Amino acid sequence: MGGVPATATARRARPARDPRPxxxxxxxxxxxxxxxxxxxxxxxxxxxxxxxxxxATAWGLVFARPEPGASGAPIAVAGAVLSQLGFLVLGAxxxxxxxxxxxxxxxxxxxxxxxxxLAGQALVTAAAALVVAVTALGAAVAATAGLRAAAGLALDxxxxxxxxxxxxxxxxxxxxxxxxxxxxxxxxxPDAALxxxxxxxxxxxxxxxxxxxxxxxxxxxxxxxxxxxVLLDDGRLDALAAGSxxxxxxxxxxxxxxxxxxxxxxxxxAYRLRRGDVT
Amino acid sequence: MIEVAAxxxxxxxxxxxxxxxxxxxxxxxTGFLGPNGAGKSTTMRVVVGLERPTSGTATVDGxxxxxxxxxxxxxxxxxxxxxxxxxxxxxxxLTALARTHGIxxxxxxxxxxxxxxxxxxxxxxxxxxLGMGQRLGxxxxxxxxxxxxxxxxxxxxxxxxxxxWVRRLVRDLAAxxxxxxxxxxxxxxxxxxxxxxxxxxxxxxxxxxxxxxLAADGSLEDAYLRLTAGAVEYQGRAVGEAGTTAVxxxx
Amino acid sequence: MTATTAASRRARPTAHRPADxxxxxxxxxxxxxxxxxxxxxxxxxxxxxxxVVSGVLTHLSAQAxxxxxxxxxxxxxxxxxxxxxxxxxVLGVLVGTGDFSTGAFRTTYVAVPRRWPVLVAQTVATAAxxxxxxxxxxxxxxxxLLPSARSRDIALDLGRDGTPQTLVGMxxxxxxxxxxxxxxxxxxxxSVPALxAAVLxxxxxxxxxxLATDLSTDPLAPATGGVPPAVAVVNxxxxxxxxxxGALLTADVVVxxxxxxxxxxxxxxxxxxxxxxxxAAALRLRTRDVV
Numbered sequence: 157m158g159g160v161p162a163t164a165t166a167r168r169a170r171p172a173r174d175p176r177p178x179x180x181x182x183x184x185x186x187x188x189x190x191x192x193x194x195x196x197x198x199x200x201x202x203x204x205x206x207x208x209x210x211x212a213t214a215w216g217l218v219f220a221r222p223e224p225g226a227s228g229a230p231i232a233v234a235g236a237v238l239s240q241l242g243f244l245v246l247g248a249x250x251x252x253x254x255x256x257x258x259x260x261x262x263x264x265x266x267x268x269x270x271x272x273x274l275a276g277q278a279l280v281t282a283a284a285a286l287v288v289a290v291t292a293l294g295a296a297v298a299a300t301a302g303l304r305a306a307a308g309l310a311l312d313x314x315x316x317x318x319x320x321x322x323x324x325x326x327x328x329x330x331x332x333x334x335x336x337x338x339x340x341x342x343x344x345x346p347d348a349a350l351x352x353x354x355x356x357x358x359x360x361x362x363x364x365x366x367x368x369x370x371x372x373x374x375x376x377x378x379x380x381x382x383x384x385x386v387l388l389d390d391g392r393l394d395a396l397a398a399g400s401x402x403x404x405x406x407x408x409x410x411x412x413x414x415x416x417x418x419x420x421x422x423x424x425x426a427y428r429l430r431r432g433d434v435t
Numbered sequence: 436m437i438e439v440a441a442x443x444x445x446x447x448x449x450x451x452x453x454x455x456x457x458x459x460x461x462x463x464x465t466g467f468l469g470p471n472g473a474g475k476s477t478t479m480r481v482v483v484g485l486e487r488p489t490s491g492t493a494t495v496d497g498x499x500x501x502x503x504x505x506x507x508x509x510x511x512x513x514x515x516x517x518x519x520x521x522x523x524x525x526x527x528x529l530t531a532l533a534r535t536h537g538i539x540x541x542x543x544x545x546x547x548x549x550x551x552x553x554x555x556x557x558x559x560x561x562x563x564x565l566g567m568g569q570r571l572g573x574x575x576x577x578x579x580x581x582x583x584x585x586x587x588x589x590x591x592x593x594x595x596x597x598x599x600w601v602r603r604l605v606r607d608l609a610a611x612x613x614x615x616x617x618x619x620x621x622x623x624x625x626x627x628x629x630x631x632x633x634x635x636x637x638x639x640x641x642x643x644x645x646x647x648x649l650a651a652d653g654s655l656e657d658a659y660l661r662l663t664a665g666a667v668e669y670q671g672r673a674v675g676e677a678g679t680t681a682v683x684x685x686x
Numbered sequence: 687m688t689a690t691t692a693a694s695r696r697a698r699p700t701a702h703r704p705a706d707x708x709x710x711x712x713x714x715x716x717x718x719x720x721x722x723x724x725x726x727x728x729x730x731x732x733x734x735x736x737x738v739v740s741g742v743l744t745h746l747s748a749q750a751x752x753x754x755x756x757x758x759x760x761x762x763x764x765x766x767x768x769x770x771x772x773x774x775x776v777l778g779v780l781v782g783t784g785d786f787s788t789g790a791f792r793t794t795y796v797a798v799p800r801r802w803p804v805l806v807a808q809t810v811a812t813a814a815x816x817x818x819x820x821x822x823x824x825x826x827x828x829x830x831l832l833p834s835a836r837s838r839d840i841a842l843d844l845g846r847d848g849t850p851q852t853l854v855g856m857x858x859x860x861x862x863x864x865x866x867x868x869x870x871x872x873x874x875x876x877s878v879p880a881l882x883a884a885v886l887x888x889x890x891x892x893x894x895x896x897l898a899t900d901l902s903t904d905p906l907a908p909a910t911g912g913v914p915p916a917v918a919v920v921n922x923x924x925x926x927x928x929x930x931x932g933a934l935l936t937a938d939v940v941v942x943x944x945x946x947x948x949x950x951x952x953x954x955x956x957x958x959x960x961x962x963x964x965x966a967a968a969l970r971l972r973t974r975d976v977v
Binding site: 234237362367 | 747750765768769772776779780877878881882885886889890891893894896897898
């Protein structure tokens with residue numbers, strides 16, 4: 157019989173009180189956000205696709221590269237343009253999914269101060285992006301190892317330029333993921349965030365590059381696409397600076413532009429989160 | 436009239452509907468009862484052609500749903516109130532639906548009036564409350580003036596006024612000679628508006644009888660609970676019963 | 687209480703029925719999909735954005751080039767094409783995924799249980815809406831050239847060799863891109879994966895390939911004669927991507943190393959990119975449950 161049991165006349169003893177602190181802490185919010193990210197099968201597929209994209213692009217480029225003796229680092233990190241799409245989706249989806257699916261109602265009922273959730277999402281996204289980026293870089297290096305040796309392309313980690321490129325790859329992709337998170341949390345629609353991100357990072361940069369001019373070059377230096385400069389080897393950076401009529405930031409200045417965009421978007425998202433409604 | 440004969444629907448290893456046979460006749464309201472996960476919604480989806488049966492048949496007026504020349508004029512369907520694009524206004528949603536069958540604007544206005552949605556017809560469906568969404572779903576079902584109606588939990592989320600309105604509506608439709616198949620979990624309400632009741636559990640038929648006969652000794656609710664005792668999929672437990680653990684924070 | 691005795695059974699009011707069975711014929715389903723498409727604010731935003739982007743970019747490009755001695759305003763005609771493809775692409779994806787991502791498919795396929803008319807109707811409605819948008823966008827581009835042309839006292843001769851073809855090509859391209867979005871959306875059915883795939887295919891992949899050629903050539907090395915094999919391979923691949931094929935529609939140039947498909951070839955390639963996902967979507971509708 158599955159009916160409701162009769163109300164007990166004998167009073168049952170309440171369960172003993174749990175001694176641990178009861179409230180919401182940042183650590184718990186971070187753990188919760190990490191759980192949300194890893195509980196989706198699509199996250200795994202996305203990570204896999206991103207790693208594959210980076211490795212495949214690098215592998216394809218080794219065939220295209222004609223002259224030996226140069227550094228193999230630019231090739232290993234060349235997949236960044238393609239794989240950054242995966243990081244963008246990772247961030248945009250994390251930021252926007254709460255609102256699209258209505259999960260925001262339960263999330264912000266549990267954490268009414270709200271901002272810890274965004275902070276937790278940023279930490280978790282950055283951590284996940286770091287892991288995936290390192291894996292992608294490793295895959296790209298591994299995929300091209302044999303071919304690079306045959307073509308005579310060295311990968312010397314002690315060389316400062318190589319070190320910059322390798323570290324820059326990981327940092328750049330993580331930065332892109334955070335830009336995605338900022339966009340997703342701000343506009344709250346994953347498709348709009350994705351399109352805006354692709355436009356800002358890839359399309360606009362390419363368009364401006366092919367239509368050079370003082371205004372175009374200045375804009376290029378100030379858009380998040382400038383972050384890609386950290387992935388260019390010194391020869392290409394010099395060529396870029398020589399051909400530019402606007403400011404030509406160095407690799408790390410370019411990365412700072414990307415980081416500043418991420419910070420600004422996240423700040424805007426935080427403002428909206430704090431002041432507005434979450435439904 | 437809806438005829439379901441030896442209908443079976445499997446999703447991989449799971450059998451959602453298992454050899455179900457029943458008829459929802461014209462001129463009567465047939466209630467469709469069963470625990471959560473019993474296969475009611477699956478059966479309804481097969482009847483209206485959204486899903487194909489693994490074996491067996493489900494026909495409306497003797498034909499498969501997909502073979503009907505004018506489906507909306509034969510069967511009015513309300514499966515899920517969330518079947519509307521949230522960016523569309525109620526009026527446009529109904530108009531787009533009406534256009535598929537050449538149904539005119541007059542009829543659209545008529546069903547909006549019948550369901551009491553005049554004041555919100557121009558609002559986007561994403562802003563609707565649960566009750567308003569339900570009414571919109573019922574409006575869509577009535578659009579083609581069909582001879583058969585399939586309604587999945589139509590009174591879900593409606594206020595008492597709305598519940599009474601659906602009861603009267605459904606009885607009037609049956610009195611006009613239409614067949615109505617409606618699923619519900621509100622026993623007392625169903626006892627008031629249904630003529631026959633089909634009870635299923637775990638995809639199988641448990642009872643198919645007039646309400647009066649089932650509720651002969653005791654209420655419909657008692658009869659239902661008796662029939663479905665062994666077929667409940669998700670059984671909750673009372674607080675304090677064996678197996679319940681305390682979560683930190685009891686005061 | 688039940689009350690269905692024979693005495694109380696009323697006659698069902700006879701509703702007016704049209705001459706035919708009153709069912710979902712293809713013209714009716716097209717009308718319904720048109721209503722559905724135009725009832726969404728996002729459709730109108732996409733159309734407006736297309737026109738605005740086309741006009742603004744063309745104007746800026748023409749203004750920037752107007753100081754050159756050999757200025758030809760019509761040379762800037764296609765400068766807005768790449769970016770103005772984005773709103774139609776997104777529009778197409780949204781139409782293709784809209785039914786499934788919102789649950790409205792339950793209403794749609796219950797009204798039209800044979801299913802295929804819905805996909806056909808979506809294609810027709812999207813094509814019509816995109817065509818109207820494209821015409822407006824191309825007109826905006828032409829109008830945007832006027833200020834810079836007038837500043838240099840150059841008359842715009844639209845009948846000149848190549849220009850009518852470019853105008854038609856731009857219109858077709860914008861329409862086709864919307865249909866490509868529809869095809870991908872109808873196949874994938876979920877908006878984020880569909881949008882990612884569409885954006886990847888149309889926007890990102892060409893840039894990646896171009897950067898690849900850039901990487902494979904040392905920028906500081908002296909220019910050699912002929913086309914490096916790497917560049918030829920990449921240009922061939924790009925010619926068979928929607929963006930490259932589409933570019934062939936608008937300009938009659940031969941890209942070095944790529945096969946000379948010409949505008950008709952480019953159009954065929956683009957049509958194939960649309961037709962294949964659409965066919966796969968139709969097959970999926972036919973053989974699987976609609977859930």
